Amino acid sequence: MPDELQSILVQNGGTVTTAQANAVGISNERLRLLIKSGILERVSFGVYVLPNEFIDKMYIAQLQRSKIIYSHETALFLHDLTDRDPLNYSVTVPTGYNAARLRNDGFTVFTIKRELHGLGKMELTTMFGHTVATYSMERTICDCLRSRNQMDIAVVTNAVKRYSLRKDKNLNTLMRMAETFQVAKPLQNYLEVLL
Template sequence: MNYREMLDSLIAQHEGIILTKDVTEAGIPRTYLSSLVKEDILERVAHGVYLSRDAFDDELYSLQTRSSRLIYSHETALYLHDFTDRDPLQWVGTVPSGYNSTHLKNEGVKVYTVKKVLHKLGATTGQTEFGRKINLYDKERTICDIIRSRNKMDSNLINETIRRYVGRKDKNIPLLLRYAEQFRVQKILRNYLEILL
């Protein structure tokens, strides 16, 4: 198999989104990416990210590939966990304190920062609507995040989220309470839970 065939196979495996690092790891010279861009087979959508002409631009995945420390949170995580029927007006993510998030803000991402020690707490993997893996916070961490940011959020959204969470079979109340303690929102969370339980 020659390099061109290897690259075509790699593009097919990745459902039309290919990263420069994937090409390098496969031992394919990067010049083949440039050739496919010139032939109008691939489009460079961001630094190190290429999209085939027949593929859907998976914006969440594309942002994630360019910013490995980004963890989707707040409204975006609510949407991905099916806690809301509202499509997010903008993508929302959290990065550790000190991380330069200018490029994310320039792309319209709402960015929260958190202490480095809390950044990975509750981090898990999920899927975009196109089935690609991304990093996001689990359900319990997401609830703590929206309670921490309650003054910047729609109170109906918070109530709807907690109501849906309480009704789910996969809820983990002890974990939720542990997170709430770490983020110092346990009293506020208990108030919401008492009203809804």
């Protein structure tokens, strides 16, 4: 295996995209030969892993779709604001994004105005050590309150409770976000009970 490709695989936990390989001079034909010889496995369109490497579905989806931001139950999980492993990954995309393939792949998709899509965006590490885009705890709480009719109310209540106990919480940011997303009143109702 070429050293350049080996370097990318080490940096990305055993995963490489066609674009990353092409950028270091590895052609698509060479990738095809590496797959044929069993050195790499194709796990998705344009995404390859080393054999026996555990496939991090969150990371692979992020590699394929740079506009997705993990949100709602998935973001709660990444922030340790819930004990529930998400059955389907929840993502938020800007209005106008064609989410049909995401839904077909089992994702729960939320849309929001383009100007609000990046608000509160940050990066967190999946349980397999890969970095993915997600929303801050404060944005996630507001998203869950906005979508509370589509979510298990016990999950939302537990998330707000866990957030209120965190040392790294920022109530000022939370209140500003709540006003931006028009959930200040429901948030106050939750916080009055918990604080």
